[in-house]
Amino acid sequence: MSYTDKDSFEPLVVLQFSPTTPTITKDWVIKRLTSSHTEDEGSGLLARYEHTPENQDSIIVIGATLDRLLAGAEEIRIQKWYKNKGLTDFIVADIEHFENSENPSNILYKSEKQRIIYEEIQNLHPARHETTVPGIRKKTFVPENDTILNILTDHDYLVNFFPLHDKEDIKLLEYDWFASRTSMFKSQDIHKIRNYFGENVAYYFAFLEFYTKALVPTAVLGLLLSFTPTSDFFKYSFFCFFNVIWWTVFMERWKRLTNKLAYEWGTLDLQIFERPRSRYFGDLHRSPITDKIERQYPAWKRQVKKYLVSYPIIMGCLIGSLTVYFTFYRTQKKMHAEYPLENPKNPLETKLMRMAPSTCYSLAVIPIKLFYRKLATFLTDYENHRLQTAYENNLTSKLFIFFFVNCFAGLFYEAFFNVNYANVVQLLTTLVIVNAIILKFTEQVVPFILKTFKKSQLKGQSVEKVSEVRQQIKTLTPFEGTYGDYLTIFEQYGYIALFSAVFPWVALCGLINNIFELRADAFKYCYVYQRPFAQPANNIGSWHHAFDILSSIAIVTNTALIAMQPSVREYFSSYSNVEYIIIFVAAEHILLTLKFAIDFAIPDVPHEVEIARAKTLYESSQALRREREHKSERAQSMTTKL
Amino acid sequence: MSYTDKDSFEPLVVLQFSPTTPTITKDWVIKRLTSSHTEDEGSGLLARYEHTPENQDSIIVIGATLDRLLAGAEEIRIQKWYKNKGLTDFIVADIEHFENSENPSNILYKSEKQRIIYEEIQNLHPARHETTVPGIRKKTFVPENDTILNILTDHDYLVNFFPLHDKEDIKLLEYDWFASRTSMFKSQDIHKIRNYFGENVAYYFAFLEFYTKALVPTAVLGLLLSFTPTSDFFKYSFFCFFNVIWWTVFMERWKRLTNKLAYEWGTLDLQIFERPRSRYFGDLHRSPITDKIERQYPAWKRQVKKYLVSYPIIMGCLIGSLTVYFTFYRTQKKMHAEYPLENPKNPLETKLMRMAPSTCYSLAVIPIKLFYRKLATFLTDYENHRLQTAYENNLTSKLFIFFFVNCFAGLFYEAFFNVNYANVVQLLTTLVIVNAIILKFTEQVVPFILKTFKKSQLKGQSVEKVSEVRQQIKTLTPFEGTYGDYLTIFEQYGYIALFSAVFPWVALCGLINNIFELRADAFKYCYVYQRPFAQPANNIGSWHHAFDILSSIAIVTNTALIAMQPSVREYFSSYSNVEYIIIFVAAEHILLTLKFAIDFAIPDVPHEVEIARAKTLYESSQALRREREHKSERAQSMTTKL
Secondary structure (H helix, E strand, O other), X not given: OOOOOOOOOOOOEEEEEOOOOOHHHHHHHHHHHHOOHHHXXXXXXXXXXXXXXXXXXXXXXXXXXXXXXXHHHHHOOOEEEEOOOEEEEOOHHHHHHEOOOOOHHHOOOXXXXXXXXXXXXXXXXXXXXXXXXXXXXXXXXOOXXXXXXXXXXXXXXXXXXXXXXXXXXXXXXXXXXXXXHHHHHOOXXXXXXXXXXXXXXXXXXXXXXXXXXXXXXXXXXXHHHHOOOOOHHHHHHHHHHHHHHHHHHHHHHHHHHHHHHHHHOOOOOHHHHOOEOOOOOOEEEEOOOOOOEEEEOOHHHHHHHHHHHHHHHHHHHHHHHHXXXXXXXXXXXXXXXXXXXXOOOOHHHHHHHHHHHHHHHHHHHHHHHHHHHHHHHHHHHHHOOOEHHHHHHHHHHHHHHHHHHHHHHXXXXXXXXXXXXXXXXXXXXXXXXXXXXXXXXXXXXXXXXXXHHXXXXXXXXXXXXXXXXXXXXXXXXXXXXXXXXXXXXXXXXXXXXXXXXXXXXXXHHHHHHHHHHHHHHHHHHHHHEOOOOOOOOOOOOHHHHHXXXXXXXXXXXXXXXXXXXXXXXXXXXXXXXXXXXXXXXXXXXXXXXXXXXXXXXXXOOOHHHHHHHHXXXXXXXXXHHHHHHHHHHHHHHHHHHX | OOOOOOOOOOOOEEEEEOOOOOHHHHHHHHHHHHOOHHHHOOOOOEEEEOOOOOOOOOEEEEEOOHHHHHHHHHHOOOEEEEOOOEEEEOOHHHHHHEOOXXXXXXXXXXXXXXXXXXXXHHOOOOOOOOOOEOOEOOOOOOOOOOOHHHHHXXXXXXXXXXXXXXXXXXXXXXXXXXXXXXXXHOOXXXXXXXXXXXXXXXHHHHHHHHHHHHHHHHHHHHHHHHOOOOOHHHHHHHHHHHHHHHHHHHHHHHHHHHHHHHHHOOOOOHHHHOOEOOOOOOEEEEOOOOOOEEEEOOHHHHHHHHHHHHHHHHHHHHHHHHHHHHHXXXXXXXXXXXXXXXXXXXXXXXXXXXXXXXXXXXXXXXXXXXXXXXXXXXXXXHHOOOEHHHHHHHHHHHHHHHHHHHHHHHHHHHHHHHOOHHHHHHHHHHHHHHHHHHHHHHHHHHHHHHHHHHHHHHHHHOOOOOOHHHHHHHHOEOOOOOHHHHHHHHHHHHHHHHHOOOOOHHHHHHHHHHHHHHHHHHHHHHHHEOOOOOOOOOOOOHHHHHHHHHHHHHHHHHHHHHHHOHXXXXXXXXXXXXXXXXXXXXXXXXXXXXXXHHHHHOOOOOHHHHHHHHHHHHHHHHHHHHHHHXXXXXXXXXXXXX
């Protein structure tokens, strides 16, 4: 196995410091990164400054020797194909049995190499003998909690920490994904995406595609029905019934696909082997599972924080945001009453005063949402979750509740209290179409223009070739997780699911939007965002619950919407009001029961995955048995010899 | 390790043949049972006739040497305490590390020994060279499906196959359980019960006790409320709200206890290592999990049978039984109209004619229920489930649906369509109290009297000591599974959950009944039934779902019942009918949401069990890693030597 030259290694990961960071601190970081693991508890990586006149040595690029990477792959239990056997933990000593072992540098994907470096840096502490960090005044260190990343972040020295994009890999990826003309009509190669971006991002794209495909029947049926000359009642109820079954089956099939992918990517038993987050703090205890010393934080404390701090605060936020909404609503009503459209005294003033409340509201909502997102992150940090997956699930739930109330409060109010369908239609149209365009614009078009602009600036600035690293730092937006993207789909699914029985065209809009959305998102991940660290995942986390809850609520809203249509009431005109309501409540209960029955009848885990899991469990338990038999045989033969 | 004398071994299990069984067949069975596993594919057990003048050699008693039992324990993966480590698969070669190894005959409980013999006999086939069975004319054998037990059962030669009770063990068990005067107020020692009866029965008693304890607050609160001088609405709704939360928490806590017990009994991962049922048939294939040759039956065929045969037949039965019920109902109404109680022409005729329909119905229901139970068993057999647990779950579901409709159809009809609360109260009283007494009488008192009677008969018949084996055959009822007992609790819980908001005293009746029920059942299992084979289990199977479904339905029925009370309607007299209904539908939805939220918030598996599972998984995966490392090291050192 080969060692690369210490200074000319391939850079994989970038650490960018703030300009105020003392040079001795940066030097110390490089020393910690490069010193060997055995002697000095360092990372044993390769690291150097990215020298350019302009950046004042604020950028460190990091790589690693192949041996170091392979050892790291074993340590963090990266799954690789064992020849003729399937996925297993990669083990260096057994390397010749893994696929691609003829050429060891091809065993790991670049994203995996970057993840290995990421995990190493996440767990890098000051050396045991060090009581101070050069350039940083601080009283004491809590050795178990003070990783180098935490120290740097706490002093605002760390600006950015990300892996580098690989232009050649992107070229291979993008053609089928979004660049070629036929890509629009092809399924994504989800495994390619996973190999480049990691499981977390791959699950997002898998879900978006799966969801978009699931929209097709709904959209087509909705369209067909709206041209069918039958009674409204039949149309609505048939469509509603179809949707309940279709979306329940969809969620179940997605769960199965989720498990299949997790199996193919070797992340099924992720939680057990997942490493703690670097920001997770706690006292050192011996782990009851691995018997190693680990940080531990009592579960009851987390529960107390969750139920007594986080949830009440979130409740407060919900009430606050509803108050803002209804203040806006009342003001608007008052304005509309004061400035009627007919025979305005002063046409300009009328227009302005009528528009004022909604403009104010739209402006007020932006900082509220931003504030809430910061708050949700803060609270989730404060809850101190041990694993990244648990952290993300809790953050997702918080976002979900808030955005649910924010997105749908207005629609619910118009549909069920005001019973003003013209307003509902107008709101839906605005939200679905305008939102999609605005989001695309702010999320993708603007950053792309900025990027092109900055790139041209860079090119203009100096004739010499600007380094790839600097270019990625300058032109790409830092990756902030998949939350925003999921929220977009979630919002759209909400419009479709909650109101589709009566407004079937929403599904069609969503479908058309998503076909473009998927490609636009793909482009965004490749050319607008900095590359994310590959993050293992075995499902889409709490988003699944969010969609599931929405599906259940949808049954309630859709039956209610249908019942509230005058044409349907007419259809049931021989029934009294009370009977009419009871009929629809019964129908709703039957649909809910149907949903749960389907949920229950379809197993979550596909048969082949079940078998594969059982097989792994069986094999490892057999190994444990063999080991114990060998041990006792050895012990016996020892005693016999004595 | 000691061998026992071939003829004076301790009998553990009994095979009883019908008088028509040819002696050569019985001889052949003994030969198969006793011939060694390695030479002749026999069971390697000990077996002999129980000679008495009367029984014509129709009884074979079976035992085994200790070595045979220990080997069997290893084979069927019996879990034992590894010193200082916890439960692991028992391994003979490693015996000195297990608790009680100083005295190997104490390592296994008698119930475990009997289970080992049971499993062996379940898997005993004719020897490979045998093409016919002595005394049985049959064309061909399908070697994989023709176990000896199946052959004997198919020819109606097998009357009984059960393990023997152990009087000394029962003495130790019964004192704390039901025999001492203080036992009424003590918790059961569930582990003792498990050691004697196996997990399946132990779960039943654990559930009965847990459920009975859970009744206390409901019963007390119901009693208190009925004496509180507040509005009916407040009483009912408070009690309903309390019950929703209480029973949801109860079900969740039971799930946690279930998992804790499964962990303590080493049955958590039961499904993976569970052996196929002996009646399971299929073609021989290599198992994808264990890589051994196993019978396999395609899952899709089972699904087809389930959805296209079983379910439609069950639907038909339900419709049939409802038809019977409503025929009875109409006849009764007609009779009541034709023979009014006031001024009867002929008092006797009136009484008789008024009672006739309900008497006919009660008589008709008994064969219907028996028939349905046979049918459900037949259909479940026909579905050909591989594992005993799956078999029982499917049988349970079938029973559950039918008994649900049968027990509650009348009550539902009276409460929601007739709105005749006097009838509901009367029905509930009859069902809860009379049912309990009748059931106890037919299930326990009668068999006990019969037993005492038969025993005295046996004693009178011959002065010599009647053998223990014969006495158990003669005086004890064959064990027929825990279904009947679960059905009894299920029915009672139904009355309590579905109607308790308005009739709170039902819970009190249930509580008092159960305190006696538990002891009576315990007595029944010890002295009325033949001992059941210990059957591993890690939960109460589909019964959990049955109770959970009932809890959800209970929310619907209780809010409806409250809403239908005239006093409550008066309380809301300022609201219109439509508003009133919508208020209660909303309340019902909120309660349902609450239930699901609690379900979701309480984790199913207790933290310590989660950790223990992770630990096992971690350790066995580490063993697999170490094994592979060793292998490759050996391979490398081999190559270096070469």
